[in-house]
Amino acid sequence: MSIITVDEILEPKLQFATGNDAIAYGALLANCRFFAGYPITPATEILELMARYLPLLDGGYCLQMEDEIASMAAIIGASWNNYRTMTATSGPGFSLMQENIGYACMTETPCVIVNVQRSGPSTGQPTKPAQGDVMEARWGTHGDHYVIVLYPNSVQESLWITIRAFNLADKYRVPVILLSDAALAHTREKLTIPLQNNIDIINRMPVTIEKSKYHPFRTGFIHPSKVPEMDIFGQKYHTYLTGLTHDWKAYPATDSAKVHEQLVRRFYEKIVDNHSDIVSMELKYMDDADIVVVSYGIASRPALAAVERARAEGYKVGYLRLITLWPFPHDEIYEISLDTKKFVVVEMNLGQIYHKIVEHSRGNSEVIKCFKIGGELHTPKEILKKIKSR
Amino acid sequence: MIKIANSTKDLREKYLRKDLLPTIFCPGCGNGQVLNYVIRAIDALNISQDNLVFVSGIGCSSRLPAYLEAYGVHTTHGRAIAYATGIKLTNPELTVIVFTGDGDISAIGLNHFLQAIRRNISITVICINNENYGMTGGQVSPTTPMGHFSTTTPYQNIEHSFNLSFLAKAAGASYVARWTTAHSLQAIKSIKKGLQKQGLAFIEMLSPCPVSKKTFKNTTEYLQYYLNESISYSPNQNNNTSAHVFKDLHECFTAQYEGKIIVGEIIDKEKPNYHQLYEDLRVRARNEFRKNK
Amino acid sequence: MILFTRQQELKNGLTMKFTIVEEYCKGCGYCITICPKNVLKESSHLNSKGYVIPEILNKEECINCKKCELICPEMAITIQKEEIEA
Structure with a gap:
């Protein structure tokens, strides 16, 4: 049996699609092969589409987890197997994810979190659009951290921005939050689906040096970037990940002010130094x-x-x-x-x-x-x- | 009979990160013993360290992956099994072992635990149950027996406690074993069985906490208690080799209330695991897709 | 597989060598309690962290059950066979 490609599934052509469709299509085109989610209005369609399409693709998995906390945890775990991973949710679920988003920041795990905004606080107006999560997206998890937040304004742009979100996540090893809202998610508009060949994919930087020289959170050794190379489970490097403050060997160093400052400042610097690459308006x-x-x-x-x-x-x-x-x-x-x-x-x-x-x-x-x-x-x-x- | 293949010195050299030793655990803590048993089980099965991923949550037991020369993920409180689900699913070649404590698994992360059992993901969950929150100084946990004192139950614990092994069995786990840290060889055997199991294996290790849970005055009293008061759970066992055969669960729990420790292999059964089922689903989905094309 | 009894091993000139990494020992005393032959006892010697480390009383009594090696939380104990020096 021949392999089923993304192009076969999406049949690149002009479609009449919703914002949620566009995000799911964008993710498939960007080689997202692991999706974990939990049903929530107005983001459920993304989970439904992924559940339909991901099993068709090689190595594709879609899981409906027991809650948003677990969804976020599962995509972080899968990301370390060199997967591009995504989850989608709305306000209440996004609040639940915050703890693990912090973990993704601390361990510099690339992943994409879609937050289709609805009115809050709490359950609010599930079917109505709002933009109340802008500050939560930036400051939701506790402690100093940096995330990238993107927000498209049309169905077509939702597709391109989703692809960009994956590229930024991998390039800077940071969780990228893709905001949408109930109106954009359910608006049907013209959507041109590109061929997968026409998509630029920027993958994370793999580890290439020998084991004795590799340290999971050391930067500036092979190249000047402040983004460390990313290990994959199942190799010889035996990386240890922790949400505790860790030194460049990834060992916990919770008592050291110096180590903490270096680590957390680097989270800022790796984004701030690349301001012009990330910012778009x-x-x-x-x-x-x-x-x-x-x-x-x-x-x-x-x-x-x-x-x-x-x-x-x-x-x-x-x-x-x-x-x-x-x-x-x-x-x-x-x-x-x-x-x-x-x-x-x-x-x-x-x-x-x-x-x-x-x-x-x-x-x-x-x-x-x-x-x-x-x-x-x-x-x-x-x-x-x-x-x-x- | 269990063959002890390598000397402890060789095992230490091979499996431990020496720059982090000695461990942070208190004298007499059971975490180190479990680490010892797990290393021996891995060594006996010849599992490659490159394919080993240890996942843990928060707590004393969750510090274990740091000491192991293999992949380790020290995650958020209670979520270890959810992380492990993502890790195991996307790379079935990996051997995923979850180290967790009783607070981790029975309080904040109970849902993830039960859901992973329901899905039957092929991971080995080793719960080091010291019946309290040791790292934060001995608070009551869902496995603390009724009537015990702790820093948050200064007037005795009035809540009924969980027996995690029976909980796992009821949820449908394919392998469940329960031992204390004094049962070295049994524990190693069960961990080995769990690692070979295609499906979720749950091994509960009752562990002393001589510092935070002051049931006994010193560490050796814990050991004596485990050795003397343990009785093996073996219902439906026909060949009466065990001294204690329970007629039913009721009798078993009565013994537990009387201060006995129920140990043994609680269940060992075959059940299709999530990965097999997912691959079957994939074939069906593809056939359907091609048919509709 | 040929299994030697302890008596045969002693005849063959084998004895057990008990080694402990002092720096790892935390003096929990599990090895002393678990030993079925009471070969181990607390020594008068403290390690650098101030824990009382165990010592071997009479190595001829050791039956190589390795219970102490298995129970040690710090993986500090190693039991190995050694030749009795004539």
């Missing part, structure tokens, strides 16, 4: 803009409509959409703030990215709140009103 009408509408995810769609209407009415409005939420594009925001009188921050929460804009515009510009919660998207009119406000 979409800018439109920025050349002459003195008002900038900042938005991300699904909220950017009414925002763009509002910006275009305002332009038609003669306002000099620019459109800035964050694709990478974390690391936050602080320098970029500062530079834009120098020529900007006013920022309008459009979010479906009561102010999360708003505070970052206030911080990094450093008083150069006024920052206007345009918040909406309750599971309904902004209307362009509401945003337009804020653009026009004095």
